[in-house]
Amino acid sequence: MRRIIPSRPLGIALPTLSGLCAFAFCHPAQAASHFDEIPAALGSAEAGQAIHAVALQLEIVINGVPSGVIIPVWANNGQFSIAAGDLRALALPVEGDPNALIALAQLPGVSVTYDAPNQRLNLQVPSAWLQNQTITIDRGRRRVTAQSSTGALFNYELYAADGPRSAPMVSLWNELRLFGPMGMVSSTGVLRHNGSDTHYMRYDTRWTYSDQDSMVTYEAGDIATRSLPWTSAIRLGGFQISRDFSVRPDVVTYPVPAFAGEAALPSAVELFIDNHQAFGGKVQPGPFTMTPLPQMNGAGQASVVVTDALGRQVTTTVPFYVSSTLLRAGLTDYAASVGIVRQSYGLRSFDYGQLAASGSFRHGLTDAITLEGHLEATKSLVVGGAGTVFRLGVLGIINAAFSYSRHGGRDDRGSGSQIVIGYQYQRRNFTFAANHTRQSAGFTDLAMIDRLDRNENFERRRSEMTSVSASLALGKFGSLGAGYIDARWRGEKRIRLVNASWSLPIGRSINLFASGTYEVGSDNWAGSLNLLIPLGGSRGTVSSNIVRDDDGQISSRIDYTRSVPTHGGLGWSASLARLGDGDIYADGDLTWRTADIELRGGAYGSGGDITRWLGASGSLVWMDGDMFTANRISDAFALVSTGGTKGVPVYYENQMVGRSNADGHVLVPWASAYYPAKYAVDPLALSDDMTADVVSRNIAIRRGSGYVVDFPIRRMVAARMIATAADGTPLPVGSAVRVNDSSSTYVGWDGVVFAEDLAASNEMAVTLRDGSVCRASFAIDINAGGIADLGTVPCR
Known part of the structure; x- marks a missing residue:
């Protein structure tokens, strides 16, 4: 469709263009003007000729792309001029009075062709003048607001064992969740019975709420503090507020490169990452920017190939380095916690110590530099630290951090420091990777303070650890790995270990894995050789290994495993091992999984020392006024209604x-939190008198919560009839039908409606082709079910 812009009053002005910059850099001299030579202003004679020029109404075509806009074009002796305002409306960078004429021939880099038969003016302009196009490759990332219904969940795992050398024992691990729009309250623990002793151990009880708009999570109760790579996490009974990017899968937190190019004509563009095509599509003339897939990581090489309509190709190759340890420029990550230090976790249910506070901070200063900070404090300890992560162009990542602590405890060496430095490279x-950590004798943090204050045997000596690792993929020859660790912890013996590994694929599915470790300065070494043979289909997997430990003893083992099918059924495994002391060890188990529960049982041991065990796991869900059984639910889930x-x-x-039960429910126990998954019902399986207004929905669910996904399916009261005119002939096909002044349809072939x-009683109006309207009345039994066949219905 062409749009016509009315003529403007004729004016005269000096043609200039607005500033443009190259994609990567802009030099001041270039920004001042787009012209090497500024066109001269129209003289008096030229102005007089312009006044007598002919005004044509032409569609403008820019670099081969029709604009769909018809504007006044002033033609005079083969020269063409257009008002500055009209050129700006075409997104061309022209300055000046909107009514002033711009002589196109005086614009540098512009060629003009008049297409008289089609009444078009073809302009070929520098591609840099055109608007930049942004091509987003990863279109699957979009924000969907996560939902949560109100309900409850009880996860359980029951285990019982009996052996000749120990009393029978039974344990019941459990997790209780209460969830709704205001967040989730959860509690975990285990009930154990061993001989005459029965006790319950509580692990964590907390309330959690996440705000997707601000990407902030609030926690109260038993929490684990957020840590940086160079700090330690601790458990508190208190409150924590933290930035949580996981609630927004659409947000890419680390910098990814944007590749740019230009197209003079409509062109095809392709993006290759390390010679693998990542994108292919079309671009219009002008500059463009491509945002690649965020799954990229490490060093690589990108090639942008532009092919125009004439088959000419321009290839631009750019190296890059991407690291998820960096934050995008301007992005901030943080966590702040305050509470009472949790002690003896896993041993006592309610053992809390002194009041403490902890905070961590990360900020993307630029796309190449991320700043980090950390602070911890109690009444007797203050720890502060700062660090940075820095990208060395395409050469990798350097991280460095320094921490200082001041402890006012009984030890007179109350201050200390920690230095961490590392380097990583990946392609x-x-x-x-290489990392070094050094702690002075007086360095203390919240992870150590509890043991120090309780006078436990805790040596306050200098600690150091250096590690170096590398891996190399060799294609069909497998992959190699090697590493070195040099560590001395709190005055203990210095340990230096060298390890190497080799993984080799044999054929299409068999894998051989060999590894070895040697302790420098001693005769101790250990090694293993593993062979994995998948039998294909549902027949399971056979594996075997030979191991030499650092004492020189050699053991061997062979295993067979058949996993439980995805949708339930029977699985089993069996193992036979010869231990280093010559004993024979056997292990076997069976697993039966249904949609409601998973049952397991087996035995293991050697000689007459055999331990037998049984297990069961699953979950109970209360939602939408009903209770459901399912396998253990570890994350979010959905109840389809x-x-x-x-x-x-x-x-x-x-x-x-599955299929909906008698109450119209199906439980989906394996949804991923915050991921916008597609839920759907099959309308073709419905009876003729049933209909579904919505057959698919994309729903995201909050972490640890459940949501009722509604698909209202209703019984449809419908009828089939043959509508006839007064003379008994079928009404013309295509006539508009309106029933009860609400629903509308059309007459089909042979008058079928x-x-x-x-x-129960209905009025029908039919608008015929000549505009006249005929009417009919009919009644049906709305409780009969199915689609009523009314036969012939006269319309008068």
Whole structure:
């Protein structure tokens, strides 16, 4: 569709262009003007000729792309001029009075062709003048607000064992969750019975709420503090507020490169990452920017190939380095915690110490520099530290941090420091990392303070650890890995270890893995040789290994494993091992999984020392006024409701998960939190008198919560009839039909009309082709079910 811009009053002005900069750099001299030579202003004679020029109404075509806009073009002796305002409306960078004419021939780099038969003016302009196009490759990342219904969940894992050398024992691990729009309250623990002793151990009890808009998570109760790579996490009974990027899968937190190019004509563009095509599409003339896939990591090489309509290709190759340890420029990550230090975790249910506070901070100063900071404090300890992560162009990542602590305890050496420095490099087939940590004798943090204050045997001596590792992919020859560790912890013996490994694929599915470790300065070494043989299909996997420990003893083992099928059934495993002392050790188990529960049982031991065990795990869910049983639910889940309709097939991510039960419910126990998954029902499985207004929905669910996904399926009161005129002939096909002044349809072939949403008594109006309207009345039994066949219905 062409848009016509009315003529402007004729004016005269000096043609200039607004400033443009190159994609990567802009030099001041270039920004001042787009012209090497500024066109001269129109003289009096030229102005007089312009006044007598002919005004044509032409569609403008820019670099081969029709604009769809018709504007006045002034033609005079083969020269063409257009008002500055009209050029700006075409997104061309022209300055000046909107009514002033710009002589196109005087614009540098612009060629003009008049297409008289098609009444078009073809302009070929520098591609840098055109608007920049942004091509987003990863279109799957979009924000969906996560939901949560109100409900409760109880996860359990029951284990019982009996052996000749120990009393029978039974344990019940459990997790209780209460969730709703205001967050989730959860509590975990284990009930144990061993002989005459029965006790309950509580692990964690806390309330959690996440705000997607601000990407902030609030926690109260038993919390684990957020730590940096060079700090330690501790457990507190208190409150924590932290930035939580996981609630927004659409947000890419680390810097990814944007590749740019230009197209003079409509062109095809391709992006290759390390010679693998990542994108292919079309671009219009002008500059463009491509944002690549955020899954990129490490060093690589990107090639942008632009092919125009004439087959000419321009290839631009750029090296890059991407690291997820960096934050995008301007992005901030933080966590602040305050509470009472949790002590004897896993041994006592309610053992808390002194009041403490902890805070961590990260900020993307630039795309190449991320700043870090950390602070801890109690009444007797203050720890502060700062660090940075820095990208060395395409050469890798350096991280460095320094911490200082001041402890006012009984030890007179109450201050100390920690230095951490590291380097990482990664590319598609090679990785390398080196790290060094040194703590002075007086350095203390919250992870150590509890033992110090309780006078436990804790040596306050200098600690050092250096580690170096590398891996190399060799294609069909497998992959190699090597590493070195030099560590001395709190005055203990210095340990220096060298390790190496080799993984080799044999054929299409068999894998051989060999590894070895040697302690420098001693005769101790250990090694292993492993062989993995998948048998294909559902027949399971056979594996075997030979191990030499650092005492020189050699053991061997062979295993067979058949996993439980994805949708439930029977799985089993069996192992036979010869230990280093010559004993024979055996292990075997069976697993039976249904949609409601997983049952396990087995035995293990050697000689007459055999331990037998049984296990069961699953979950109970209360939602939507009903209770459900399922396998253990570790994250979010969904309850699909079909409005009480039984037997409706339900799909999750295009995979059928079941049919609705008598109450119209299907539980989907394996949803991923905050991921916008597709839930759907199959309308083709419904009876003729049933309909679903919505058959698919994309839903994201909060972490640890459940959500009722509604698909209202209702019984449809419908009828089929043949509408006839007064003389008995069928009404013309295509005539508009309106029933009860609400639902509308059309007359089909041979006068057939299908009407929905009917009442016991109905009025029908049909608009014929000549505009006249005929009317009919009919009644049906709305409780009969199915689609009523009314036969012939006269319309008068």
